[in-house]
Amino acid sequence: RPQMGRQGWECLPALKxxxxxxxxxxxxxxxxxxxxxRIDFNLPNGHLKRKSxxxxxxxxxxxxxxxxxxxxxxxxxxxxxxxxVSANLFRRVPTREVLVNYSEPDDQSRSLEPAxxxxxxxxxxxxxxxxxPRADVFLMQTVVTKDFILRLLDLFDSEDMRERExxxxxxxxxxxxxxxxxxxxxSSITDLFQRYIYELQRFNGVAELLEILGSIINGFALPLRxxxxxxxxxxxxxxxxxxGLATYHVQLSFCITLxxxxxxxxxxxxxxxxxxxxxxxxxxKEVLFLAELEELLELVEVEEVSSVVEPLFGRIASSISSQHxxxxxxxxxxxNNEYVVNCIMHYREVAMPAIIPALRDNERRHWNQxxxxxxxxxxRLLREMDPQLYDRCFNEDERSRMxxxxxxxxKAKLKKDLDLTSESEWNGTIPPSSSISELLQIAGTSSEHxxxxxxxxxxCTELKRHLPRADGEDDDDEEVx
Numbered sequence: 001r002p003q004m005g006r007q008g009w010e011c012l013p014a015l016k017x018x019x020x021x022x023x024x025x026x027x028x029x030x031x032x033x034x035x036x037x038r039i040d041f042n043l044p045n046g047h048l049k050r051k052s053x054x055x056x057x058x059x060x061x062x063x064x065x066x067x068x069x070x071x072x073x074x075x076x077x078x079x080x081x082x083x084x085v086s087a088n089l090f091r092r093v094p095t096r097e098v099l100v101n102y103s104e105p106d107d108q109s110r111s112l113e114p115a116x117x118x119x120x121x122x123x124x125x126x127x128x129x130x131x132x133p134r135a136d137v138f139l140m141q142t143v144v145t146k147d148f149i150l151r152l153l154d155l156f157d158s159e160d161m162r163e164r165e166x167x168x169x170x171x172x173x174x175x176x177x178x179x180x181x182x183x184x185x186x187s188s189i190t191d192l193f194q195r196y197i198y199e200l201q202r203f204n205g206v207a208e209l210l211e212i213l214g215s216i217i218n219g220f221a222l223p224l225r226x227x228x229x230x231x232x233x234x235x236x237x238x239x240x241x242x243x244g245l246a247t248y249h250v251q252l253s254f255c256i257t258l259x260x261x262x263x264x265x266x267x268x269x270x271x272x273x274x275x276x277x278x279x280x281x282x283x284x285k286e287v288l289f290l291a292e293l294e295e296l297l298e299l300v301e302v303e304e305v306s307s308v309v310e311p312l313f314g315r316i317a318s319s320i321s322s323q324h325x326x327x328x329x330x331x332x333x334x335x336n337n338e339y340v341v342n343c344i345m346h347y348r349e350v351a352m353p354a355i356i357p358a359l360r361d362n363e364r365r366h367w368n369q370x371x372x373x374x375x376x377x378x379x380r381l382l383r384e385m386d387p388q389l390y391d392r393c394f395n396e397d398e399r400s401r402m403x404x405x406x407x408x409x410x411k412a413k414l415k416k417d418l419d420l421t422s423e424s425e426w427n428g429t430i431p432p433s434s435s436i437s438e439l440l441q442i443a444g445t446s447s448e449h450x451x452x453x454x455x456x457x458x459x460c461t462e463l464k465r466h467l468p469r470a471d472g473e474d475d476d477d478e479e480v481x
Contacts, residue, residue, distance in 0.1 A: 156205025210251035237273030
């Protein structure tokens, strides 16, 4: 391979000035070899002449490939072209420290590639080669290998958005033209997503890869194959887990919507995934989940939601009860969507018992006035929907609230009587048992409500463990009756 020196450059003519095709291809290969060396751009004022000459050579290669050519590219230019691309582009991409609360991109903190002046031209050469109608696809497979695709995918972690956009165009062209690599590209993207979810926790090119997948999914033939459905379940739905969801949620939601439009039954898998990965402490993610949930409910028949109604309305109720006003407000605004209202109407026997307590709790205790007004408005809508069921749920919530207040008072009194915080002060006498008896009575008569009491579970055996024992009393586990 010739070395890149000033004398080797300045005497080379432009490709368009060479008369014969064989001479043009010889000069083409020679210029590829001269462009093989990468120049250090960390010194802005260093190697200025070499930078200029290399840029001119790359531009000449691009101009030549843009010209109409009657014959196909000869095989002898394929290996040196891919070799030049690999030598210039494949490198270790700088990575940043993982941020636990990373949720949105910070453009000011991202570093731009200093060698982009040359990288852009190299990407243009590769892009024109893969998409060129005179490039033989069968011969291209010998140089655009699986290893080459994997190294391209690694470059998607670049913080320079310009580089990721070029990579997106090139990978999409490779997927379109090299049919034998399609399955490998999809599986490699799946593996990369799973590494991102469970290992890396941060990867810059997720949004661009999802944009490629949007075009791929749109071309899937019907009926969908099992491997395509599995791709939704194992690769796309788990992408809701990472903290960086906000950087690619639009593209992710679009891909899932395309799947559901092709096969509406997949909406249930998507809704189950949302309920499974529902955020507990990240309010911004929860707002995104609510928006996506609303879109999915618009695409699915009401009857098909039967298998997910309990977790679905449980998540909606928890969002309504959120102290973050944006989360609560977004959940309450679901009632502006007729599809969601129809779903609630159809499954009101499950929806109202879950939602009404959250609405009443907002009305009594929420700090945001807008959330209080919306909660009252939704209660009026539910009352008009089914007055008898609303009254039953209202009365049950009132009894539950009174029971919780009574339990709280009795537990406070019991703690004071038994002085559990200082066992050394017990003088051997059993304190008055009125509060104990009342607590045991509540525990025995409300066992069917324990799962709804937000953690208030009065287990008789557990309560007995705190009682003082008389001398000689057996330490058994019999329940107090």
